[in-house]
Amino acid sequence: xxxxxxxxxxxxxxxxxxxxxxxxxxxxxxxxxxxxxxxxxxxxxxxxxxxxxxxxxxxxxxxxxxxxxxxxxxxxxxxxxxxxxxxxxxxxxxxxxxxxxxxxxxxxxxxxxxxxxxxxxxxxxxxxxxxxxxxxxxxxxxxxxxxxxxxxxxxxxxxxxxxxxxxxxxxxxxxxxxxxxxxxxxxxxxxxxxxxxxxxxxxxxxxxxxxxxxxxxxxxxxxxxxxxxxxxxxxxxxxxxxxxxxxxxxxxxxxxxxxxxxxxxxxxxxxxxxxxxxxxxxxxxxxxxxxxxxxxxxxxxxxxxxxx
Amino acid sequence: xxxxxxxxxxxxxxxxxxxxxxxxxxxxxxxxxxxxxxxxxxxxxxxxxxxxxxxxxxxxxxxxxxxxxxxxxxxxxxxxxxxxxxxxxxxxxxxxxxxxxxxxxxxxxxxxxxxxxxxxxxxxxxxxxxxxxxxxxxxxxxxxxxxxxxxxxxxxxxxxxxxxxxxxxxxxxxxxxxxxxxxxxxxxxxxxxxxxxxxxxxxxxxxxxxxxxxxxxxxxxxxxxxxxxxxxxxxxxxxxxxxxxxxxxxxxxxxxxxxxxxxxxxxxxxxxxxxxxxxxxxxxxxxxxxxxxxxxxxxxxxxxxxxx
Numbered sequence: 001x002x003x004x005x006x007x008x009x010x011x012x013x014x015x016x017x018x019x020x021x022x023x024x025x026x027x028x029x030x031x032x033x034x035x036x037x038x039x040x041x042x043x044x045x046x047x048x049x050x051x052x053x054x055x056x057x058x059x060x061x062x063x064x065x066x067x068x069x070x071x072x073x074x075x076x077x078x079x080x081x082x083x084x085x086x087x088x089x090x091x092x093x094x095x096x097x098x099x100x101x102x103x104x105x106x107x108x109x110x111x112x113x114x115x116x117x118x119x120x121x122x123x124x125x126x127x128x129x130x131x132x133x134x135x136x137x138x139x140x141x142x143x144x145x146x147x148x149x150x151x152x153x154x155x156x157x158x159x160x161x162x163x164x165x166x167x168x169x170x171x172x173x174x175x176x177x178x179x180x181x182x183x184x185x186x187x188x189x190x191x192x193x194x195x196x197x198x199x200x201x202x203x204x205x206x207x208x209x210x211x212x213x214x215x216x217x218x219x220x221x222x223x224x225x226x227x228x229x230x231x232x233x234x235x236x237x238x239x240x241x242x243x244x245x246x247x248x249x250x251x252x253x254x255x256x257x258x259x260x261x262x263x264x265x266x267x268x269x270x271x272x273x274x275x276x277x278x279x280x281x282x283x284x285x286x287x288x289x290x291x292x293x294x295x296x297x298x299x300x301x302x303x304x305x306x307x308x
Numbered sequence: 309x310x311x312x313x314x315x316x317x318x319x320x321x322x323x324x325x326x327x328x329x330x331x332x333x334x335x336x337x338x339x340x341x342x343x344x345x346x347x348x349x350x351x352x353x354x355x356x357x358x359x360x361x362x363x364x365x366x367x368x369x370x371x372x373x374x375x376x377x378x379x380x381x382x383x384x385x386x387x388x389x390x391x392x393x394x395x396x397x398x399x400x401x402x403x404x405x406x407x408x409x410x411x412x413x414x415x416x417x418x419x420x421x422x423x424x425x426x427x428x429x430x431x432x433x434x435x436x437x438x439x440x441x442x443x444x445x446x447x448x449x450x451x452x453x454x455x456x457x458x459x460x461x462x463x464x465x466x467x468x469x470x471x472x473x474x475x476x477x478x479x480x481x482x483x484x485x486x487x488x489x490x491x492x493x494x495x496x497x498x499x500x501x502x503x504x505x506x507x508x509x510x511x512x513x514x515x516x517x518x519x520x521x522x523x524x525x526x527x528x529x530x531x532x533x534x535x536x537x538x539x540x541x542x543x544x545x546x547x548x549x550x551x552x553x554x555x556x557x558x559x560x561x562x563x564x565x566x567x568x569x570x571x572x573x574x575x576x577x578x579x580x581x582x583x584x585x586x587x588x589x590x591x592x593x594x595x596x597x598x599x600x601x602x603x604x605x606x607x608x609x610x611x612x613x614x615x616x
Contacts (some may be wrong), residue, residue: 039614087491183512184532204491205513208530217605219525222491222516241613257608268496291611298606300565302459305597306347306551 001139002066003245005032006045006106006131007121007234007300009070011052013081013095015086015275016228024275025056028144029122030272031231034279035238036052037063037075038120038287040245042238045069045113045131049077049100059280067111073100088229091201101213108134117245119237122146122162125157134162140251142241143195145235162194164226168237183208184215199240199260209260219298221268221290228274232267232281233264236277239266265290309447310374311553312352312608314414314439315429319360321389322582324396324536332386332583333364336452337428339539342587343546343574344427345371346595348553350546351420353377353439353560357385359409367588376417380409396537397511416442419569421433425553428472428482430454432487433465440471448559450474450549451503470502476545478509492523507548507568509541515545517568518603522561525604526568529598536582540575543587547574579586606608 005028012026033042036134043066050072060067078101082091100276106127116139120128135141145165148159150173157177161167169188175181178189187198189209198210206219206225240263247255265287272278321333326516341350351374356365360378368375386409390399414435424447427500428436442447451472457465458481465485468607469475475498486497495506495518506518512534514527548571555563573595580586 088489093320095311097504132534181396182532182534184530188532202513205510206525206527215530216608217514217527217530217604218608219514222492222523222525224490224496226490246613246616254609254612257612258612261608262614288611288615292613295608295610297523298528298608300524300569300603301562302603303596304562304566304598305554306566306570 001039001116001245001248002043003036003113003115003117003119003241004043004045004069004108004112004135005029005036005119006128007080007119008078008101009048010047010078010080011043012230013105014228014230015083017084017086018227019274023079023275024193026060026275027078028234030276031062031270031279032119032121032238032241033060034063034276035067035234035235036242036245037065038284038294039239039242039262040117041066042242043069043115045106045108045112047071047104049073049075052077057274069107069112071282073103074120075100082230082231091230103247106131106134116140116161116236117241118142118191119155119241120144120160121234125149125160127271128162129156129160129163130161134234135267140165140244142167144169144237145173145177147176153248158193159245161190162292164195165170166199167195168199168201168233170233171201174198174200184210197256201236203229203232207236207260207264209256211256216260218257218264219294220264221294221297224270226271229271231276232271236263236267251299261291261294265294309424309520309556310349310351310551311344311427311442311549312343312351312377312416312420312424313344313427313429313546314543315340315427316386316409317352317354317356317360318326318386318388320538320583321423322495322536322538323391325392325394327582329582330443331387333367334538334583336370337541338584339367339542339578339587340429340549341370341373342584343578344550344553345373346574347547347570348425350550350576353414353416353420355379355381355408355412357444360385361586361601362509377415377420381411383408390525392537396534399538413497414439414442424448425549426450427464427549428452428468429542433457433461433468435466437464439469439472445535448473448552450476450545451479451486452476452489452545455481455484464577465499466501468535469498474505474507475503476507476509476541478541482506482508492518505564509544511537511540512514514566515544515572517564524565524568526565526572527602528572529602529605531576531579534579537579539584540579543578544571544575565608569599569602573602577601
């Protein structure tokens with residue numbers, strides 16, 4: 001089934017201890033849709049400026065991504081500049097230029113309105129709500145958010161959250177949103193705000209999926225070389241949602257858990273190179289092989305001889 | 309098979325956001341041996357002072373722990389005082405009084421010398437080596453260490469490490485010891501120092517077992533109530549080693565992984581209450597039930613319908 005993402009398509013400038021790049025392809029909708037496109041047809045709602053290279057759009061089209069909802073406006077493309085230290089867990093934002101993103105007001109093409117899987121990237125919660133006003137009876141609505149909206153637009157965020165089925169947040173955001181340090185309690189508090197499911201992303205420590213009755217813990221793949229973590233969270237969400245969208249049936253535990261692992265698989269590729277360089281070249285057999293590696297990484301048997 | 313631990317038996321004073329206790333039972337050898345005793349017979353080499361309550365020793369004896377190697381010396385027992393914030397991941401040490409521990413020089417009773425599984429708790433690496441000088445052909449030697457020895461007694465530590473089969477360290481210690489930020493590279497660097505296996509403990513994020521050919525990722529149990537993290541690492545090591553010591557055969561992947569999970573199971577109980585209060589009352593069915601919960605927490609199926 002198809003899935004829709006609303007978010008940024010950007011030009012990033014990134015510094016890591018291993019190198020530096022200017023004006024490379026970035027943005028939440030870019031990472032999300034590319035990652036999802038390995039599993040399900042993706043549709044993008046976003047805006048770019050006059051300076052956005054057509055080659056980047058051709059790359060997305062080449063992955064079968066529907067760009068009917070992506071508009072090109074007068075002005076410059078959204079730009080983000082960040083730096084990572086050896087910690088690599090959190091970027092220091094050096095500069096943000098909203099440019100054409102400042103006046104972004106998501107409009108869904110008619111053909112997008114019946115999309116069953118919807119991902120609201122990390123934009124103003126009122127814009128996220130505006131997207132939901134335009135879709136007809138989606139099967140699953142997932143959203144991302146950040147400290148900026150949690151602090152600055154809490155009322156609007158809570159209103160949007162009441163219409164969301166699944167929220168992706170990192171530890172710190174979960175704690176801030178819930179006003180609760182313990183992540184289990186924080187996840188429960190967030191579920192009381194609307195979402196039936198919460199995914200707490202913990203960077204190199206993996207991710208936790210919380211539901212009313214279940215918790216699933218998925219590690220991050222232990223990589224000896226992490227080159228650039230930019231986009232890892234959106235790649236994770238894209239792989240997760242892309243995997244879910246392969247199903248037209250109920251979202252059972254088996255599928256949700258596979259989707260969590262697939263999100264982690266895709267994110268583990270993204271961080272191996274700058275921008276979407278690794279996602280451009282990754283193959284289906286590589287994806288399946290890494291999924292198998294995740295099983296080896298986490299598998300253990302029952303009590304066996306310990307059950308005396 | 310039996311296992312031996314050398315380490316501290318202490319009286320702790322602990323402050324957490326949830327309460328405060330003075331002079332409660334603590335120490336690495338205490339947590340380790342109690343946790344291990346659920347699976348295998350444990351032997352303790354340690355020292356206490358005149359003020360150490362006989363009731364605590366009776367508790368350990370009641371768990372079948374051999375205290376022949378525990379001596380009572382003139383003076384006061386080792387005391388540690390620490391405080392945890394809501395973070396709960398790391399204690400702030402408020403006071404350390406070595407007391408009788410200052411002159412501690414581990415002497416193994418004759419009956420301990422053939423112990424097959426040896427755990428060198430976090431003491432001076434020269435004292436750890438002194439223990440190894442007294443054991444005959446152990447099957448597995450594991451050790452713990454800390455920033456203080458990594459920085460202050462590096463040469464002695466490296467000498468001891470060359471005689472150790474498995475090292476337990478946390479992320480920060482692994483990075484400091486290896487001089488390498490990436491944990492995969494850090495683990496490999498430590499393995500080059502001697503140990504064939506490295507367990508990297510990551511507190512609420514779980515633990516990683518590194519071997520030449522395998523990595524196993526074990527999450528921590530997501531608890532809504534973490535009361536006091538003191539002793540979690542030693543409880544983990546005790547559960548891990550106690551589970552391993554049930555085997556007289558080769559340490560295969562299946563057993564090592566079960567042991568990792570059992571370490572995590574035991575640690576998840578310890579942190580639910582102050583001191584060893586939870587370990588005092590925990591039952592075998594509770595331990596088995598939590599092991600089963602760990603399987604539910606981490607289990608996922610193969611690619612299934614995602615393998616198109």
